[in-house]
Amino acid sequence: MNQRHLKTLFNPKTVAVIGASNQEGSVGYSLLKNLLGSGFAGTIYPVNNKHDTVQGVRAYPTIADVPDKVDLGIVAVPASAVPGVVEECGKAGNHALVIVSAGFAEAGVKGEQLAKDILDKAREYDVTFLGPNCLGFIRPKARLNASFSRKMANTGGIAFISQSGALCSAVLDWSVKENVGFSYFVSIGETLDIGYHDLIDYFGSDPETTSILIYMESLTEARRFLSAARGFARTKPIIVLKVGKSSEGAKAALSHTGSLTGNNQVYDAAFKRVGILRVGTISELFDCAKTLSMQARPKGNRLAIVTNAGGPGVIATDALVDMKGELASLSPETVSYLDEHLPPHWSHGNPVDVLGDADAIRYRKAVEACLNEPGTDGTLVILTPQAVTDAVAVSKELVQLNTQKHKTILAAWMGEDDVAEGRRILEEGSIPAYEKPEDAVRAFMHMYEYERNLELLYETPGTVPHAFTPATQDNRILITDAVNNGRHVLTEPQAKKLLANYEIPVPKGELVNSAEAAGNAAKRIGFPVVAKIVSPDIIHKFDVGGVVVGITTAGDAAGAYTAIINTVRSKVPHATIDGVYVEQMISKQYELLIGCKKDPIFGPAIVFGMGGIAVEVFKDTNVGLPPLNMALAQRLIEGTTIYRLLKGYRGVAGVNVEAIQYLLYKFAYLVMDFPEIRELDINPFVIDHQGEIVLDAKVILDDTVINKSVKPYSHMVISPYPREYESTVQIASGKTVLLRPIRPEDEPLEREMFTTFSRETQRYRFFAPVKEITHEMLIRYTQIDYDREIAIIAELSEDGRKKMVGVARLVADPYNENAEYAVVLGDPWQKQGLGSMMTDYMIDIAKRRGIKKIIAFTLLDNEVMVKIFTKRNFTLKNEEDMYRAELNLQDTA
Numbered sequence: 001m002n003q004r005h006l007k008t009l010f011n012p013k014t015v016a017v018i019g020a021s022n023q024e025g026s027v028g029y030s031l032l033k034n035l036l037g038s039g040f041a042g043t044i045y046p047v048n049n050k051h052d053t054v055q056g057v058r059a060y061p062t063i064a065d066v067p068d069k070v071d072l073g074i075v076a077v078p079a080s081a082v083p084g085v086v087e088e089c090g091k092a093g094n095h096a097l098v099i100v101s102a103g104f105a106e107a108g109v110k111g112e113q114l115a116k117d118i119l120d121k122a123r124e125y126d127v128t129f130l131g132p133n134c135l136g137f138i139r140p141k142a143r144l145n146a147s148f149s150r151k152m153a154n155t156g157g158i159a160f161i162s163q164s165g166a167l168c169s170a171v172l173d174w175s176v177k178e179n180v181g182f183s184y185f186v187s188i189g190e191t192l193d194i195g196y197h198d199l200i201d202y203f204g205s206d207p208e209t210t211s212i213l214i215y216m217e218s219l220t221e222a223r224r225f226l227s228a229a230r231g232f233a234r235t236k237p238i239i240v241l242k243v244g245k246s247s248e249g250a251k252a253a254l255s256h257t258g259s260l261t262g263n264n265q266v267y268d269a270a271f272k273r274v275g276i277l278r279v280g281t282i283s284e285l286f287d288c289a290k291t292l293s294m295q296a297r298p299k300g301n302r303l304a305i306v307t308n309a310g311g312p313g314v315i316a317t318d319a320l321v322d323m324k325g326e327l328a329s330l331s332p333e334t335v336s337y338l339d340e341h342l343p344p345h346w347s348h349g350n351p352v353d354v355l356g357d358a359d360a361i362r363y364r365k366a367v368e369a370c371l372n373e374p375g376t377d378g379t380l381v382i383l384t385p386q387a388v389t390d391a392v393a394v395s396k397e398l399v400q401l402n403t404q405k406h407k408t409i410l411a412a413w414m415g416e417d418d419v420a421e422g423r424r425i426l427e428e429g430s431i432p433a434y435e436k437p438e439d440a441v442r443a444f445m446h447m448y449e450y451e452r453n454l455e456l457l458y459e460t461p462g463t464v465p466h467a468f469t470p471a472t473q474d475n476r477i478l479i480t481d482a483v484n485n486g487r488h489v490l491t492e493p494q495a496k497k498l499l500a501n502y503e504i505p506v507p508k509g510e511l512v513n514s515a516e517a518a519g520n521a522a523k524r525i526g527f528p529v530v531a532k533i534v535s536p537d538i539i540h541k542f543d544v545g546g547v548v549v550g551i552t553t554a555g556d557a558a559g560a561y562t563a564i565i566n567t568v569r570s571k572v573p574h575a576t577i578d579g580v581y582v583e584q585m586i587s588k589q590y591e592l593l594i595g596c597k598k599d600p601i602f603g604p605a606i607v608f609g610m611g612g613i614a615v616e617v618f619k620d621t622n623v624g625l626p627p628l629n630m631a632l633a634q635r636l637i638e639g640t641t642i643y644r645l646l647k648g649y650r651g652v653a654g655v656n657v658e659a660i661q662y663l664l665y666k667f668a669y670l671v672m673d674f675p676e677i678r679e680l681d682i683n684p685f686v687i688d689h690q691g692e693i694v695l696d697a698k699v700i701l702d703d704t705v706i707n708k709s710v711k712p713y714s715h716m717v718i719s720p721y722p723r724e725y726e727s728t729v730q731i732a733s734g735k736t737v738l739l740r741p742i743r744p745e746d747e748p749l750e751r752e753m754f755t756t757f758s759r760e761t762q763r764y765r766f767f768a769p770v771k772e773i774t775h776e777m778l779i780r781y782t783q784i785d786y787d788r789e790i791a792i793i794a795e796l797s798e799d800g801r802k803k804m805v806g807v808a809r810l811v812a813d814p815y816n817e818n819a820e821y822a823v824v825l826g827d828p829w830q831k832q833g834l835g836s837m838m839t840d841y842m843i844d845i846a847k848r849r850g851i852k853k854i855i856a857f858t859l860l861d862n863e864v865m866v867k868i869f870t871k872r873n874f875t876l877k878n879e880e881d882m883y884r885a886e887l888n889l890q891d892t893a
Contacts, residue, residue: 090125134189156181233275
């Protein structure tokens with residue numbers, strides 16, 4: 001897809017309707033009628049090879065006959081004719097299309113071939129298109145209705161993207177009635193060319209768009225979607241209604257992890273990871289957009305409730321608890337203040353019942369107290385119309401209060417005509433007003449969830465406890481040996497060796513093939529021991545009598561061997577038996593599950609939670625996507641109920657949670673490095689305050705990638721740390737400098753490096769002095785999307801400490817065609833050739849990444865950078881007070 005053509009598609013001056021019709025009720029008729037009747041200021045051309053005029057407008061037989069260059073073509077012809085039309089448009093210079101025609105992927109093999117033909121023609125003639133099988137789009141500000149929906153959307157700040165054309169029509173009808181406005185209203189259809197990621201990139205950069213709302217049925221290019229969303233979630237809310245919460249994929253799973261991890265949970269994890277807010281209904285979709293545009297986001301989930309009726313307060317409380325919110329506790333000072341200003345019979349707690357005769361001033365005093373309370377994150381104000389209630393007066397007081405406070409205020413004005421004017425006043429004053437208290441509570445919790453998601457993007461992870469050096473090659477050999485022996489399920493000894501090679505602790509154990517050997521192995525290991533059947537055909541050993549625990553003598557170990565072999569052969573007569581695994585028996589307080597399942601859309605998904613034999617009963621698990629750092633691992637752990645026990649509960653000592661974080665970090669690298677792993681199940685992983693260890697492990701390999709060449713990390717949707725860009729150079733002083741990609745953990749190093757910049761260095765790099773180095777600024781520099789950006793730091797050791805002495809950065813456009821380059825060095829390390837070395841290294845990386853052009857900007861008096869660019873054949877163009885430097889990498893290939 002060509003980004004330039006996307007701009008043309010949404011900003012056309014000339015539009016052609018190919019398949020325009022005089023037949024009322026046809027799509028071609030509706031499309032042309034809507035364009036003509038919407039007030040669009042551009043020129044409209046009907047294309048119809050059977051009529052000279054269509055709806056009173058001169059028509060042309062083909063797009064080639066149109067006298068002007070057409071910016072946007074809207075195609076409404078039979079599916080079989082679409083590939084030819086795409087070719088005609090491309091030849092005529094029309095490079096942006098909306099294809100509303102149906103009959104492609106949904107029409108079986110023939111339709112799939114037509115879809116391929118369309119794409120082939122589009123690529124050949126540089127055509128970008130929306131659809132097929134879509135409603136079209138509406139751009140209200142331009143009065144452009146390029147759809148067959150009759151209504152024109154209101155102008156506003158919401159960009160709405162829907163995979164369902166029928167839903168678009170319903171939402172559009174509702175939005176006109178509710179006065180909801182849009183910057184863009186897009187039916188995306190089958191996403192053969194323009195996808196969600198393209199539109200997020202476009203709307204994210206669009207100044208008219210304040211939030212992006214998506215109705216999603218399916219997702220194909222998950223990696224590009226998540227990359228685009230992450231790029232803009234910090235600045236514009238991206239809210240998604242993903243339907244089809246099916247767990248069908250879990251039904252075919254062979255491990256506990258697989259059965260617990262449905263595709264729906266993985267969608268949740270993916271959305272949270274990049275800052276997307278997921279909602280469950282259409283109303284929530286728009287309520288959240290409204291609320292986030294009006295109010296400050298709550299920093300926590302503690303809600304105060306002010307009401308003039310007890311029942312609605314209870315309803316709101318129940319809803320809050322059900323949604324895992326917290327009813328805020330009021331401090332003695334706040335209660336004392338309320339005692340002074342409320343009648344004696346007020347509720348003396350939260351919810352704050354101001355009683356049925358409350359006037360506007362009483363409401364204001366109560367709400368003000370709740371907003372001033374340190375233990376609250378937001379306040380919900382409920383009003384029911386009663387004999388002495390003045391909804392308008394209360395609304396005005398709250399609006400005035402809203403301008404003075406910085407905590408979330410939501411309102412539930414219950415009723416219709418009696419409170420309608422009050423609701424209008426509230427919303428004009430940027431206080432979201434709902435009809436039902438539970439809807440307001442849900443909006444509050446969605447705001448909190450969104451804030452939590454964004455916190456994850458802004459969180460600086462702690463450093464890993466110590467160096468991690470996995471035996472990757474040993475695991476490669478282990479997996480290859482298993483495959484060569486025709487096995488796609490690793491035995492338990494193999495699975496544990498796979499884990500041990502990544503420094504994940506496992507017990508001592510030996511594989512034996514006789515009763516005598518079992519007894520001798522038990523003596524070497526030390527009692528007590530456990531004996532387990534080893535067979536590639538048996539996943540759940542307990543179910544077939546394949547486990548004996550609590551063995552305390554060599555004789556018992558020998559007896560256990562015989563019993564296990566006999567029992568398994570009787571229950572699973574055709575199973576291949578490799579022997580019995582005699583292993584150190586360990587018991588600890590908590591049993592956990594750590595696992596991974598390869599999702600068909602998002603790749604490996606990591607599961608953490610309560611383990612043991614009842615894991616599928618309690619289902620206390622949380623899902624995350626690799627790669628993980630210490631902060632992400634902590635969030636994965638915190639999302640479970642068992643976390644409360646792990647950190648210590650009611651006098652029981654807690655465990656070393658950091659050890660679990662670090663194990664998850666290593667586990668993530670294991671599934672990242674080996675796309676051959678389809679499912680990996682550690683259950684149980686036991687832990688107490690003295691330590692942790694794996695007791696059982698299962699590994700199932702992925703038949704679809706065995707013995708195939710797989711690009712590193714292509715099975716993942718979030719690009720990991722690119723270790724291939726690590727290198728060393730020697731600078732003029734003789735010191736060795738490590739060049740490596742930046743990590744989120746590098747924030748403290750970068751902050752320290754900023755202190756070494758003189759005012760001149762700051763001016764050369766940022767074109768002005770930097771007044772303050774904020775956490776937000778450093779997060780932006782250190783937490784990057786490696787798919788779109790690469791920052792290489794120069795690191796050296798001085799006095800036993802690592803220091804960041806410079807950083808070079810390439811920020812590519814969404815299509816990886818052009819990238820902007822910048823480099824800066826701390827003053828003590830300048831004039832040692834490092835800037836030139838880093839520039840050369842970044843040019844090399846740009847070539848490896850397929851970037852076509854590097855662009856940079858430098859001040860006219862920055863002689864060092866001018867010299868570096870000139871020596872490397874950049875072209876320099878004087879643009880007012882700076883040079884624009886460009887290097888065409890296609891010329892240097």
